Amino acid sequence: MDDFFERVYQVACQIPVGRVTSYGAIARYLGTTRSARMVGWAMNKSSTYKVYVPAHRVLNSKGILTGKHYFGNTNVMQELLENEGVKVQNDQVVDFERLFWDPTKELELE
Template sequence: MAKAKTKKSKENFFNDVYEVVRLIPKGRVTSYGAIAAFLGMRSGARMVGWAMNASHSERNVPAHRVVNSQGLLTGRHHFETPGTMEKLLKREGVRIVRHQVADFKKLFWNPVTELGL
């Protein structure tokens, strides 16, 4: 069993991403890089975004709570409408200024810290 990980792990990857995103508390946001780091991929943030793209098929995956490290709503264009993302965030009490999360540092939810890896 030298190589226990096979194609099965890749499926788990998407699943893991969804789980972490689902764990994001209401009114909080996190970044792609944070999730990637939590999953063990320091620079795999790109793939997290790719996973989010597939998250449209999944339910209860608040992709709108996931922004880039700048706090910018980079994925807003991939929603039903470009305004859906910030609309949902505002609805949760997150203030959005110029497509960017206000007090991003305060609202930032780090899975590694919060979940205590």
């Protein structure tokens, strides 16, 4: 499992500022389409990783901030996104499709 988390973190660290992706998109990129929930668990544990992982940029497939309760204060995830210019309304990223970063299109498979 640690190797999987490491690969998830390597992808998440490449999400550009002001862009967002989904748990499922990372899982698909890694060739583990059915492991979106495990990507979520990796994001939950990312604060213990050796480098900063921008977990606030990883959302569910509808752009909803489902992981916000893992940031301690429920507003932290939204604040981090808004500081990057991402508008959030009712716990959902506004213009999610336009801001969506798809690693399968943006990164070359390793």
